[in-house]
Amino acid sequence: MSSALGDIIITGSGVISPLGHDPATLLTALCAGRSAIGPVTAFDASPFPCQVAAAVTGFDPRHFVKSRRDLKLMTPAVQFGMAALSLACAQGGVPAPGVDPERLGLFVGAGTAFGDTYDLVPAIEAGFGDDGFDLHRFAVDGTRQVSPLWLLKGLSNNVLGFGSAVLDARGTNQNYCNSAVGGLQAIGEAAWALAEGTADVIAAGGADSAVNPAHFTGFGRLDMLTPRTEPLPMRPFSSDHDGFAPGEGAAFFTLERRAHAVARGASVLGQVAGYGNACGAHTLPSGDPETIAAAGQRALETAGWGPGDVDVVFAHGNGTVAFDDAEARALGLLFGAARPAVTSSKAQIGHTIAASGPLAVATALAAAAAGVIPPTIGITTVAPGASHLDLVLTPRPATLRRVLVHAAGLGGQTTFLALEFAP
Amino acid sequence: MTRERVVITGLGCVTPLGNDVATTWAGLAAGKNAIGRIERFDPTGFATDFAAEVKHFEHPGLRGHFHRWCDAKARFALAAAEEALADAGPLGVDPHRFGVSMGAEVSRPDLTDMAEKVRALAAATPEEAFRAVDPKDFIVMSAFFPASLLAVAHDARGPNYTTSTACTSSAQSIADAVRVLRRGGADVMLAGGTDRLVEELMVMGFGLLGALSTRMDDPEHACRPFDRTREGFVLGEGAGVLVLETERHARARGAHIHAEILGYGWSANAWRITDSPSDGRGARQSMQAALADAGLRPTDVDYINAHGTSTQQNDASESAGITAVFGDHPVPVSSTKSMMGHLVAACGAVELIACVKAIEHGLLPPTINYVHRDPACDRDYVPNEARAARVDVALTNAFGFGGSNGTLIVGRYRP
Numbered sequence: 066m067s068s069a070l071g072d073i074i075i076t077g078s079g080v081i082s083p084l085g086h087d088p089a090t091l092l093t094a095l096c097a098g099r100s101a102i103g104p105v106t107a108f109d110a111s112p113f114p115c116q117v118a119a120a121v122t123g124f125d126p127r128h129f130v131k132s133r134r135d136l137k138l139m140t141p142a143v144q145f146g147m148a149a150l151s152l153a154c155a156q157g158g159v160p161a162p163g164v165d166p167e168r169l170g171l172f173v174g175a176g177t178a179f180g181d182t183y184d185l186v187p188a189i190e191a192g193f194g195d196d197g198f199d200l201h202r203f204a205v206d207g208t209r210q211v212s213p214l215w216l217l218k219g220l221s222n223n224v225l226g227f228g229s230a231v232l233d234a235r236g237t238n239q240n241y242c243n244s245a246v247g248g249l250q251a252i253g254e255a256a257w258a259l260a261e262g263t264a265d266v267i268a269a270g271g272a273d274s275a276v277n278p279a280h281f282t283g284f285g286r287l288d289m290l291t292p293r294t295e296p297l298p299m300r301p302f303s304s305d306h307d308g309f310a311p312g313e314g315a316a317f318f319t320l321e322r323r324a325h326a327v328a329r330g331a332s333v334l335g336q337v338a339g340y341g342n343a344c345g346a347h348t349l350p351s352g353d354p355e356t357i358a359a360a361g362q363r364a365l366e367t368a369g370w371g372p373g374d375v376d377v378v379f380a381h382g383n384g385t386v387a388f389d390d391a392e393a394r395a396l397g398l399l400f401g402a403a404r405p406a407v408t409s410s411k412a413q414i415g416h417t418i419a420a421s422g423p424l425a426v427a428t429a430l431a432a433a434a435a436g437v438i439p440p441t442i443g444i445t446t447v448a449p450g451a452s453h454l455d456l457v458l459t460p461r462p463a464t465l466r467r468v469l470v471h472a473a474g475l476g477g478q479t480t481f482l483a484l485e486f487a488p
Numbered sequence: 489m490t491r492e493r494v495v496i497t498g499l500g501c502v503t504p505l506g507n508d509v510a511t512t513w514a515g516l517a518a519g520k521n522a523i524g525r526i527e528r529f530d531p532t533g534f535a536t537d538f539a540a541e542v543k544h545f546e547h548p549g550l551r552g553h554f555h556r557w558c559d560a561k562a563r564f565a566l567a568a569a570e571e572a573l574a575d576a577g578p579l580g581v582d583p584h585r586f587g588v589s590m591g592a593e594v595s596r597p598d599l600t601d602m603a604e605k606v607r608a609l610a611a612a613t614p615e616e617a618f619r620a621v622d623p624k625d626f627i628v629m630s631a632f633f634p635a636s637l638l639a640v641a642h643d644a645r646g647p648n649y650t651t652s653t654a655c656t657s658s659a660q661s662i663a664d665a666v667r668v669l670r671r672g673g674a675d676v677m678l679a680g681g682t683d684r685l686v687e688e689l690m691v692m693g694f695g696l697l698g699a700l701s702t703r704m705d706d707p708e709h710a711c712r713p714f715d716r717t718r719e720g721f722v723l724g725e726g727a728g729v730l731v732l733e734t735e736r737h738a739r740a741r742g743a744h745i746h747a748e749i750l751g752y753g754w755s756a757n758a759w760r761i762t763d764s765p766s767d768g769r770g771a772r773q774s775m776q777a778a779l780a781d782a783g784l785r786p787t788d789v790d791y792i793n794a795h796g797t798s799t800q801q802n803d804a805s806e807s808a809g810i811t812a813v814f815g816d817h818p819v820p821v822s823s824t825k826s827m828m829g830h831l832v833a834a835c836g837a838v839e840l841i842a843c844v845k846a847i848e849h850g851l852l853p854p855t856i857n858y859v860h861r862d863p864a865c866d867r868d869y870v871p872n873e874a875r876a877a878r879v880d881v882a883l884t885n886a887f888g889f890g891g892s893n894g895t896l897i898v899g900r901y902r903p
Binding site: 069109111112113114138166167170171175177178182185186189190192193198200201202203204205208211212213214215216217219220221222223225226227229230232233234235236237238239240241242243244247250254257258261263282283284285286287288342343344345346347349356359363474475476477478 | 631640649651664
C-alpha cells in the first residue's frame with residue numbers, strides 16, 4: 066500500500082541543538098555518546114529541584130537575523146527557530162526560483178512565551194507605595210517602565226510572523242502551541258496541505274526553549290525534572306529514571322511533492338509517509354497507553370504500513386516514570402509481536418518541548434543517510450515496564466527504510482510521524 | 489483524494505452580548521452595543537478605560553480531578569462547548585473518531601495576584617518562592633489547555649489541536665477541523681476558540697502599542713469599523729465553539745444541519761508583525777483561496793462578516809482586499825465587532841456563528857456607529873441597522889498580529 070499523503074518529501078533540514086547546529090554534527094555527537102546536559106549557567110538554578118539543562122552553545126543570532134530591531138523582539142526560542150528555518154531553506158534551496166510566494170507556506174510548532182511576564186517586575190514594583198499595591202499607580206507609573214513593544218515580544222507566533230516576512234512566504238501557514246506535539250503536528254499538517262494542493266513548498270518545524278526560570282518552575286512544580294547532578298542525569302527507560310533535563314533548540318524542514326522537487330533538481334532526504342494524532346487528556350498529566358497506540362496506528366494506516374514494517378521508533382522517552390511507562394506499554398500495544406528498534410536522544414539533548422519532535426525527525430533523516438541508529442544512553446538497567454522493547458543501547462548499523470517518530474504533550478496530546486526512505 | 493463534506497450541527501458561544509447563541513444573535517440583530525467602561529477592575533489611569541466584557545457569566549468548571557483546573561478562558565470554552573453539544577444532540581461517536589481544534593493563547597497572570605507574589609517573593613527565600621507556585625498553573629495557563637479540557641469533558645480522544653495565531657487563531661483552528669474531517673481523520677470535531685482579554689495586562693499591552701480606541705468620553709460609539717473617524721479597536725472576550733461533522737456522520741444519526749462549511753483559505757502577509765500591506769494583498773489572497781477551495785465565484789457570496797477591527801489600517805486594507813476580489817459585485821459587508829468588540833482568539837468562531845445565523849434568519853447584522861464615509865472604505869457596510877436579505881453563502885475574515893489571514897465560507901445546506 067502507498068501513503069495516503071501521496072509522495073511528500075523533505076528536501077532541506079536545519080537544526081539548532083545543544084549538540085550542534087547541523088544534523089550530521091548532531092548525529093555524530095549522539096552516536097559518540099556525548100551529552101549536552103550539564104550545570105545550568107544561564108541563571109541561578111539553586112532554588113529549583115533541578116540543577117541541569119541542555120543549553121544551546123556557540124550560537125550567534127546575528128548570523129541569521131539581519132534586523133537589530135526585530136532581534137530585540139525575539140526570545141531565544143524564536144532566535145533558534147529563525148536560525149533553523151534559515152538553515153533548512155538554505156539546504157532545500159528555498160525560496161526556489163519560479164515558486165510563487167503565494168504557493169510557499171510556513172507551519173510552526175511553538176512553545177509558550179512565558180518570559181515576558183518577568184519583564185514586568187519593575188513596573189509592578191512601581192505600583193507599590195506605602196499603602197501596598199495600587200492599580201492606578203501601576204497604570205500611570207508602572208506602564209512607563211514597560212517597553213512599548215512588550216506585548217509583541219510575548220506573541221506566540223513570532224517565528225511564523227518574522228519567518229514568513231524573511232522568506233516572503235505568503236501562502237498557507239499555521240502556528241501550533243500544543244506542548245511537545247506542536248512541532249510534529251506542524252510537519253504532519255504541512256504534508257497534508259501539500260497533498261491537498263494548497264502550496265508547492267512548505268517550510269515546517271518547531272522551536273522552543275525550556276532553559277529559563279519559568280520552565281524550571283513549571284516543570285519543577287509538576288515533579289517532572291531530574292534532581293540528579295552527576296553526569297548523565299537523565300535516563301529514559303532506565304529503572305532509575307526520575308525526570309528530564311530541560312533543553313532548547315529548533316529544527317525546520319522544507320517539504321514538497323516529489324514531482325515538484327525533482328523538476329527543480331532538489332535533493333531528497335526522506336518522505337513524510339504517515340501521520341497520526343490523538344489525545345488522552347483523561348489521564349493527564351500522564352500519558353494514556355491506549356490513546357498513544359491509537360495515534361501510532363493512525364500513522365501506520367496513513368503510511369500504508371503494517372507493524373512489522375517499522376525499523377526504528379524515535380520515542381518520546383522523556384525520562385519521567387509515568388511517561389516512559391505509558392509510552393513503553395503503548396509501543397507494546399501498537400507493535401505486538403513485531404519488535405522494532407527503539408531509541409530516544411533526550412538523555413543527550415534534554416527535553417526541547419515543541420522542538421523535540423522536529424529534532425528527532427532531523428536525527429532520523431541523518432541516521433538514515435548514515436545507516437546507523439543512535440543509542441539511548443544513560444540506562445543502568447532497563448526499566449521493568451520497558452523490558453519488552455528492543456532498546457538501542459549502543460550505535461547500531463542499520464538500513465533504515467521506515468521510521469516512526471513520537472512526541473507526547475502535557476495536555477495528553479500524542480502525535481506520530483512516519484518517515485520512509487528509498488532502498 | 490476523496491473529500492468528505494463538512495457540516496455544522498451545533499453552535500455555542502459566550503460573548504459580551506450574551507452568554508449563549510440566542511442572546512448574542514438577538515443583540516447582533518438589534519444592533520446592540522456591549523461596549524462600556526470596564527467594571528472588572530478600576531481602569532483609571534490606563535491608556536483606555538473601556539472594553540466589551542462578558543458579564544453575569546458563571547460556570548462551575550469540571551467536576552472531579554480537574555475541578556480547580558479551569559481558568560476564565562477554559563470556562564468560556566467549556567460553556568460554549570456544552571451549548572454546542574446540547575444543540576447537536578447525541579453524537580453516537582467513537583471517542584477515537586472525535587477530536588478538538590481550538591484557537592487560544594497563553595493566559596496572563598492576574599496583575600494584583602502577581603503583584604502580591606512579587607512582594608511576597610521579595611521577602612521569601614528563592615526555595616519558598618518556588619514552593620509557593622501552584623503546580624497546576626503551568627498546565628492551566630498554557631494555550632493548549634482549553635482543547636485538553638474539552639477532550640476530557642466530552643471524551644474526545646481523537647486529534648487535538650491548538651492554534652495560536654493571535655486574532656486569526658479560531659478561523660484557522662476551525663479550518664484545521666474541516667481538513668481533518670474532509671480527509672477522514674475523524675467523524676466529529678469540536679472546533680472554535682476562546683480568549684479572555686479584559687484584564688489589566690492586556691489593556692496595558694495593547695494600549696502601549698497604540699492599537700486601542702481611546703474615545704473615553706463616548707465608549708459606546710468607540711468601535712466604528714469603516715467609519716472615517718475610527719481610531720482603534722476595542723477589547724472583547726469570550727468563546728465560540730461549533731460541532732462539525734462529516735455530512736455522512738450527521739445524516740446517519742439524523743442530526744439537524746445548520747449549514748455546510750464550503751471552504752477555507754489561509755495566507756500570510758509576509759510583511760510586518762503588526763500591520764498589513766495597504767493594498768490588502770494578504771486579505772485578497774485569503775478570500776481567493778477560500779473561494780477556490782469552495783469552488784465558488786465571488787458573485788456567489790451574499791454576505792461578508794468582515795474582520796473590521798475599527799483600526800485605520802485594517803479596515804482600509806480589508807476593504808481594498810474585498811474590492812480586489814469582488815470588484816463591482818455589491819456584496820454587503822458588516823463588522824459585528826462594532827457591537828461586541830474584538831474577541832481576538834475567539835473572533836473567528838463567534839463571527840462564523842453570526843454567519844450561520846444570518847443564513848438561518850435571512851438577516852444581515854449591521855455595522856453600528858457608522859456615520860462618516862471614508863474614501864478608503866467604499867463598500868456597502870450595512871450601516872447601523874440589520875437588513876433582511878436572503879443569504880445562501882456567507883464569508884468571514886480574520887486577520888492577526890503575526891500576519892496570518894484566515895477566511896471561512898459557510899453555505900445553506902443542500903443535501
